[in-house]
Amino acid sequence: MTTSNQLNYSRIAEAIDYIRLNFRNQPSLNELAEIVHLSPFHFQRLFTDWAGVSPKKFLQYISVEYAKDILRDRQASLFDAAYEAGLSGTGRLHDLFIKIEGMTPGEYKNGGAELNINYSYAECPFGNLLVASTSKGICHMSFSDNESQSFTELIGRFPNATLRHFMDVIQQNALYVFNQDWTKLNQIKLHLKGTAFQLKVWETLLKIPMGKLTSYATIANNIKNPSASRAVGTAIGQNPVAFLIPCHRVIQAGGAPGGYMWGLTRKSAIIGWEAARINTDN
Known part of the structure:
Protein backbone atom coordinates (compact mmCIF):
# COMPACT_ATOMS: atom_id res chain seq x y z
CA MET A 1 0.00 0.00 0.00
CA THR A 2 1.39 3.42 -0.89
CA THR A 3 2.30 5.86 1.87
CA SER A 4 -0.60 8.15 0.89
CA ASN A 5 -3.10 5.30 0.92
CA GLN A 6 -1.73 4.06 4.24
CA LEU A 7 -2.23 7.49 5.78
CA ASN A 8 -5.74 7.86 4.35
CA TYR A 9 -6.80 4.40 5.52
CA SER A 10 -5.33 5.08 8.95
CA ARG A 11 -7.38 8.27 9.22
CA ILE A 12 -10.56 6.59 8.02
CA ALA A 13 -10.05 3.68 10.43
CA GLU A 14 -9.50 6.10 13.32
CA ALA A 15 -12.69 7.98 12.44
CA ILE A 16 -14.70 4.76 12.11
CA ASP A 17 -13.40 3.49 15.42
CA TYR A 18 -14.50 6.76 17.04
CA ILE A 19 -17.92 6.52 15.37
CA ARG A 20 -18.29 2.90 16.48
CA LEU A 21 -17.57 3.75 20.10
CA ASN A 22 -19.52 7.03 20.20
CA PHE A 23 -22.39 6.65 17.70
CA ARG A 24 -25.03 7.10 20.43
CA ASN A 25 -23.76 10.66 20.90
CA GLN A 26 -24.02 11.36 17.15
CA PRO A 27 -20.59 13.00 16.79
CA SER A 28 -20.57 16.00 14.49
CA LEU A 29 -18.48 16.46 11.35
CA ASN A 30 -16.28 18.98 13.17
CA GLU A 31 -15.72 16.55 16.02
CA LEU A 32 -14.71 13.71 13.69
CA ALA A 33 -12.45 15.96 11.61
CA GLU A 34 -10.65 17.11 14.75
CA ILE A 35 -10.02 13.49 15.79
CA VAL A 36 -8.05 12.81 12.58
CA HIS A 37 -6.43 16.28 12.44
CA LEU A 38 -8.10 17.46 9.23
CA SER A 39 -10.32 20.39 8.39
CA PRO A 40 -14.04 19.50 8.21
CA PHE A 41 -13.96 20.14 4.44
CA HIS A 42 -11.02 17.81 3.75
CA PHE A 43 -12.27 15.13 6.12
CA GLN A 44 -15.73 15.15 4.50
CA ARG A 45 -14.16 14.80 1.05
CA LEU A 46 -11.71 12.06 2.09
CA PHE A 47 -14.36 10.06 3.91
CA THR A 48 -16.90 10.34 1.08
CA ASP A 49 -14.30 9.29 -1.48
CA TRP A 50 -13.59 6.18 0.58
CA ALA A 51 -17.08 5.17 1.73
CA GLY A 52 -19.24 6.62 -1.02
CA VAL A 53 -21.41 8.41 1.54
CA SER A 54 -20.99 11.21 4.06
CA PRO A 55 -19.68 10.52 7.57
CA LYS A 56 -23.18 11.31 8.91
CA LYS A 57 -24.81 8.66 6.70
CA PHE A 58 -22.07 6.16 7.44
CA LEU A 59 -22.66 6.66 11.17
CA GLN A 60 -26.23 5.48 10.61
CA TYR A 61 -25.08 2.38 8.76
CA ILE A 62 -22.86 1.12 11.58
CA SER A 63 -25.14 2.00 14.48
CA VAL A 64 -26.74 -0.72 16.56
CA GLU A 65 -30.23 0.52 15.69
CA TYR A 66 -29.49 0.18 11.99
CA ALA A 67 -28.18 -3.33 12.59
CA LYS A 68 -31.34 -4.23 14.51
CA ASP A 69 -33.47 -3.00 11.61
CA ILE A 70 -31.53 -5.17 9.17
Whole structure:
Protein backbone atom coordinates (compact mmCIF):
# COMPACT_ATOMS: atom_id res chain seq x y z
CA MET A 1 0.00 0.00 0.00
CA THR A 2 1.39 3.42 -0.89
CA THR A 3 2.30 5.86 1.87
CA SER A 4 -0.60 8.15 0.89
CA ASN A 5 -3.10 5.30 0.92
CA GLN A 6 -1.73 4.06 4.24
CA LEU A 7 -2.23 7.49 5.78
CA ASN A 8 -5.74 7.86 4.35
CA TYR A 9 -6.80 4.40 5.52
CA SER A 10 -5.33 5.08 8.95
CA ARG A 11 -7.38 8.27 9.22
CA ILE A 12 -10.56 6.59 8.02
CA ALA A 13 -10.05 3.68 10.43
CA GLU A 14 -9.50 6.10 13.32
CA ALA A 15 -12.69 7.98 12.44
CA ILE A 16 -14.70 4.76 12.11
CA ASP A 17 -13.40 3.49 15.42
CA TYR A 18 -14.50 6.76 17.04
CA ILE A 19 -17.92 6.52 15.37
CA ARG A 20 -18.29 2.90 16.48
CA LEU A 21 -17.57 3.75 20.10
CA ASN A 22 -19.52 7.03 20.20
CA PHE A 23 -22.39 6.65 17.70
CA ARG A 24 -25.03 7.10 20.43
CA ASN A 25 -23.76 10.66 20.90
CA GLN A 26 -24.02 11.36 17.15
CA PRO A 27 -20.59 13.00 16.79
CA SER A 28 -20.57 16.00 14.49
CA LEU A 29 -18.48 16.46 11.35
CA ASN A 30 -16.28 18.98 13.17
CA GLU A 31 -15.72 16.55 16.02
CA LEU A 32 -14.71 13.71 13.69
CA ALA A 33 -12.45 15.96 11.61
CA GLU A 34 -10.65 17.11 14.75
CA ILE A 35 -10.02 13.49 15.79
CA VAL A 36 -8.05 12.81 12.58
CA HIS A 37 -6.43 16.28 12.44
CA LEU A 38 -8.10 17.46 9.23
CA SER A 39 -10.32 20.39 8.39
CA PRO A 40 -14.04 19.50 8.21
CA PHE A 41 -13.96 20.14 4.44
CA HIS A 42 -11.02 17.81 3.75
CA PHE A 43 -12.27 15.13 6.12
CA GLN A 44 -15.73 15.15 4.50
CA ARG A 45 -14.16 14.80 1.05
CA LEU A 46 -11.71 12.06 2.09
CA PHE A 47 -14.36 10.06 3.91
CA THR A 48 -16.90 10.34 1.08
CA ASP A 49 -14.30 9.29 -1.48
CA TRP A 50 -13.59 6.18 0.58
CA ALA A 51 -17.08 5.17 1.73
CA GLY A 52 -19.24 6.62 -1.02
CA VAL A 53 -21.41 8.41 1.54
CA SER A 54 -20.99 11.21 4.06
CA PRO A 55 -19.68 10.52 7.57
CA LYS A 56 -23.18 11.31 8.91
CA LYS A 57 -24.81 8.66 6.70
CA PHE A 58 -22.07 6.16 7.44
CA LEU A 59 -22.66 6.66 11.17
CA GLN A 60 -26.23 5.48 10.61
CA TYR A 61 -25.08 2.38 8.76
CA ILE A 62 -22.86 1.12 11.58
CA SER A 63 -25.14 2.00 14.48
CA VAL A 64 -26.74 -0.72 16.56
CA GLU A 65 -30.23 0.52 15.69
CA TYR A 66 -29.49 0.18 11.99
CA ALA A 67 -28.18 -3.33 12.59
CA LYS A 68 -31.34 -4.23 14.51
CA ASP A 69 -33.47 -3.00 11.61
CA ILE A 70 -31.53 -5.17 9.17
CA LEU A 71 -31.88 -8.19 11.45
CA ARG A 72 -35.63 -7.67 11.76
CA ASP A 73 -35.98 -7.48 7.99
CA ARG A 74 -34.15 -10.73 7.22
CA GLN A 75 -36.11 -13.27 5.20
CA ALA A 76 -35.61 -16.87 4.10
CA SER A 77 -34.50 -15.46 0.75
CA LEU A 78 -31.21 -14.52 2.38
CA PHE A 79 -30.35 -18.19 2.31
CA ASP A 80 -32.46 -19.42 -0.59
CA ALA A 81 -33.86 -17.56 -3.58
CA ALA A 82 -31.49 -14.57 -3.49
CA TYR A 83 -28.46 -16.86 -3.53
CA GLU A 84 -29.76 -18.84 -6.52
CA ALA A 85 -31.00 -15.85 -8.53
CA GLY A 86 -27.78 -15.20 -10.45
CA LEU A 87 -26.27 -11.89 -11.38
CA SER A 88 -29.24 -9.64 -10.69
CA GLY A 89 -27.29 -6.41 -10.42
CA THR A 90 -24.13 -4.73 -9.22
CA GLY A 91 -22.92 -4.59 -5.66
CA ARG A 92 -24.09 -8.01 -4.36
CA LEU A 93 -21.30 -10.36 -3.43
CA HIS A 94 -23.55 -13.40 -3.04
CA ASP A 95 -24.44 -13.16 -6.73
CA LEU A 96 -20.91 -14.14 -7.72
CA PHE A 97 -21.67 -17.81 -7.15
CA ILE A 98 -18.67 -18.42 -4.97
CA LYS A 99 -18.29 -22.18 -4.61
CA ILE A 100 -16.45 -24.13 -1.93
CA GLU A 101 -14.46 -27.24 -2.64
CA GLY A 102 -13.17 -28.93 0.48
CA MET A 103 -9.71 -30.41 0.51
CA THR A 104 -9.40 -34.17 0.53
CA PRO A 105 -9.01 -35.94 3.88
CA GLY A 106 -5.35 -36.49 3.03
CA GLU A 107 -4.76 -32.82 2.24
CA TYR A 108 -6.62 -31.85 5.39
CA LYS A 109 -4.60 -34.13 7.67
CA ASN A 110 -1.12 -33.72 6.23
CA GLY A 111 -0.94 -29.94 6.36
CA GLY A 112 -1.08 -29.46 2.60
CA ALA A 113 1.68 -31.86 1.58
CA GLU A 114 1.96 -32.01 -2.22
CA LEU A 115 -0.07 -28.79 -2.50
CA ASN A 116 1.48 -25.96 -4.50
CA ILE A 117 0.26 -22.62 -3.14
CA ASN A 118 0.81 -19.21 -4.69
CA TYR A 119 0.54 -16.18 -2.44
CA SER A 120 0.78 -12.42 -2.84
CA TYR A 121 0.08 -9.17 -1.05
CA ALA A 122 -2.49 -6.69 -2.33
CA GLU A 123 -4.32 -3.51 -1.39
CA CYS A 124 -8.02 -3.16 -0.67
CA PRO A 125 -10.19 -0.43 0.88
CA PHE A 126 -9.64 -1.94 4.34
CA GLY A 127 -5.86 -2.24 4.33
CA ASN A 128 -3.39 -4.77 2.95
CA LEU A 129 -4.31 -8.38 2.17
CA LEU A 130 -2.42 -11.63 1.95
CA VAL A 131 -4.18 -13.86 -0.59
CA ALA A 132 -3.19 -17.44 -1.43
CA SER A 133 -4.44 -19.97 -3.95
CA THR A 134 -4.06 -23.55 -5.12
CA SER A 135 -4.82 -24.67 -8.67
CA LYS A 136 -8.45 -25.20 -7.56
CA GLY A 137 -9.17 -21.85 -5.91
CA ILE A 138 -8.50 -19.40 -3.09
CA CYS A 139 -7.34 -21.25 0.02
CA HIS A 140 -6.53 -18.31 2.29
CA MET A 141 -7.13 -14.55 2.45
CA SER A 142 -6.41 -12.38 5.45
CA PHE A 143 -6.01 -8.72 6.24
CA SER A 144 -2.29 -8.16 6.57
CA ASP A 145 -1.31 -5.40 8.94
CA ASN A 146 2.04 -7.16 9.34
CA GLU A 147 3.33 -9.08 6.31
CA SER A 148 5.71 -11.27 8.28
CA GLN A 149 3.03 -12.26 10.79
CA SER A 150 0.50 -12.93 8.02
CA PHE A 151 2.96 -15.17 6.20
CA THR A 152 3.64 -17.07 9.42
CA GLU A 153 -0.10 -17.66 9.79
CA LEU A 154 -0.28 -18.98 6.22
CA ILE A 155 2.56 -21.40 6.94
CA GLY A 156 0.72 -22.48 10.09
CA ARG A 157 -2.32 -23.43 8.01
CA PHE A 158 -0.29 -25.31 5.40
CA PRO A 159 3.01 -26.30 7.06
CA ASN A 160 3.87 -28.94 4.45
CA ALA A 161 2.82 -27.12 1.28
CA THR A 162 5.15 -25.65 -1.31
CA LEU A 163 4.70 -21.87 -1.20
CA ARG A 164 5.58 -19.48 -4.02
CA HIS A 165 5.34 -15.68 -3.92
CA PHE A 166 3.36 -15.15 -7.11
CA MET A 167 0.03 -13.51 -8.02
CA ASP A 168 -1.96 -15.77 -10.32
CA VAL A 169 -5.23 -15.29 -12.22
CA ILE A 170 -7.25 -16.95 -9.45
CA GLN A 171 -6.04 -14.33 -6.97
CA GLN A 172 -6.57 -11.47 -9.40
CA ASN A 173 -10.14 -12.56 -10.05
CA ALA A 174 -10.88 -12.77 -6.33
CA LEU A 175 -9.50 -9.28 -5.72
CA TYR A 176 -11.87 -7.79 -8.30
CA VAL A 177 -14.63 -8.01 -5.67
CA PHE A 178 -13.40 -4.68 -4.34
CA ASN A 179 -14.31 -2.98 -7.64
CA GLN A 180 -17.77 -1.46 -7.87
CA ASP A 181 -18.88 -3.21 -11.07
CA TRP A 182 -18.87 -6.85 -10.02
CA THR A 183 -21.11 -8.14 -12.80
CA LYS A 184 -18.02 -8.64 -14.97
CA LEU A 185 -16.45 -11.14 -12.60
CA ASN A 186 -16.02 -14.79 -13.38
CA GLN A 187 -17.07 -17.43 -10.87
CA ILE A 188 -14.84 -17.45 -7.81
CA LYS A 189 -13.88 -20.82 -6.34
CA LEU A 190 -12.55 -21.56 -2.87
CA HIS A 191 -10.38 -24.55 -1.99
CA LEU A 192 -10.61 -24.83 1.77
CA LYS A 193 -9.18 -26.93 4.55
CA GLY A 194 -11.84 -27.54 7.20
CA THR A 195 -14.05 -30.06 8.94
CA ALA A 196 -17.41 -30.97 7.43
CA PHE A 197 -19.12 -28.75 10.03
CA GLN A 198 -16.86 -25.78 9.31
CA LEU A 199 -17.39 -26.10 5.55
CA LYS A 200 -21.15 -26.20 6.10
CA VAL A 201 -21.06 -23.03 8.20
CA TRP A 202 -18.78 -21.22 5.74
CA GLU A 203 -21.01 -22.20 2.82
CA THR A 204 -24.02 -20.79 4.67
CA LEU A 205 -22.20 -17.49 5.19
CA LEU A 206 -21.87 -17.17 1.41
CA LYS A 207 -25.65 -16.98 1.17
CA ILE A 208 -25.91 -13.75 3.17
CA PRO A 209 -26.42 -10.97 0.61
CA MET A 210 -24.20 -7.94 0.68
CA GLY A 211 -25.63 -5.21 2.90
CA LYS A 212 -27.54 -7.71 5.03
CA LEU A 213 -26.70 -8.97 8.51
CA THR A 214 -27.65 -12.08 10.43
CA SER A 215 -27.06 -13.64 13.85
CA TYR A 216 -25.17 -16.70 15.06
CA ALA A 217 -28.46 -18.32 16.08
CA THR A 218 -29.92 -17.81 12.60
CA ILE A 219 -26.91 -19.51 11.04
CA ALA A 220 -27.38 -22.45 13.44
CA ASN A 221 -31.04 -22.69 12.47
CA ASN A 222 -30.23 -22.62 8.77
CA ILE A 223 -27.82 -25.54 9.06
CA LYS A 224 -30.57 -27.46 10.89
CA ASN A 225 -28.66 -27.44 14.17
CA PRO A 226 -30.37 -24.79 16.34
CA SER A 227 -28.51 -25.77 19.52
CA ALA A 228 -25.11 -25.22 17.90
CA SER A 229 -24.83 -21.42 18.15
CA ARG A 230 -21.59 -21.62 20.13
CA ALA A 231 -20.06 -24.12 17.69
CA VAL A 232 -21.21 -21.93 14.82
CA GLY A 233 -19.47 -18.96 16.41
CA THR A 234 -16.26 -20.96 16.72
CA ALA A 235 -16.41 -22.05 13.06
CA ILE A 236 -17.06 -18.46 11.97
CA GLY A 237 -14.07 -17.33 14.02
CA GLN A 238 -11.91 -19.85 12.13
CA ASN A 239 -12.92 -18.58 8.69
CA PRO A 240 -9.74 -18.73 6.54
CA VAL A 241 -10.92 -16.35 3.79
CA ALA A 242 -11.58 -12.76 4.80
CA PHE A 243 -14.35 -10.81 3.04
CA LEU A 244 -15.11 -13.45 0.36
CA ILE A 245 -16.62 -15.63 3.09
CA PRO A 246 -18.50 -12.78 4.77
CA CYS A 247 -18.20 -13.60 8.46
CA HIS A 248 -18.34 -9.83 9.01
CA ARG A 249 -22.09 -10.02 8.25
CA VAL A 250 -22.77 -12.10 11.38
CA ILE A 251 -23.48 -10.05 14.50
CA GLN A 252 -25.10 -10.60 17.87
CA ALA A 253 -28.90 -10.85 17.99
CA GLY A 254 -29.11 -7.55 19.89
CA GLY A 255 -27.30 -5.65 17.13
CA ALA A 256 -23.83 -5.49 18.72
CA PRO A 257 -21.05 -6.39 16.27
CA GLY A 258 -19.68 -9.39 18.17
CA GLY A 259 -16.12 -10.53 17.46
CA TYR A 260 -13.97 -10.39 14.35
CA MET A 261 -10.59 -11.96 13.71
CA TRP A 262 -9.29 -8.84 11.99
CA GLY A 263 -10.62 -6.27 14.47
CA LEU A 264 -13.98 -4.66 15.24
CA THR A 265 -13.02 -1.37 13.62
CA ARG A 266 -12.41 -3.17 10.33
CA LYS A 267 -15.65 -5.16 10.73
CA SER A 268 -17.63 -1.96 11.27
CA ALA A 269 -15.88 -0.38 8.29
CA ILE A 270 -16.84 -3.27 5.99
CA ILE A 271 -20.46 -3.36 7.19
CA GLY A 272 -20.84 0.38 6.64
CA TRP A 273 -19.03 0.31 3.28
CA GLU A 274 -21.29 -2.49 2.01
CA ALA A 275 -24.44 -0.80 3.30
CA ALA A 276 -23.43 2.41 1.51
CA ARG A 277 -23.06 0.58 -1.78
CA ILE A 278 -26.35 -1.27 -1.46
CA ASN A 279 -28.19 1.95 -0.68
CA THR A 280 -26.47 3.68 -3.60
CA ASP A 281 -27.46 0.88 -5.98
CA ASN A 282 -31.12 0.85 -4.89
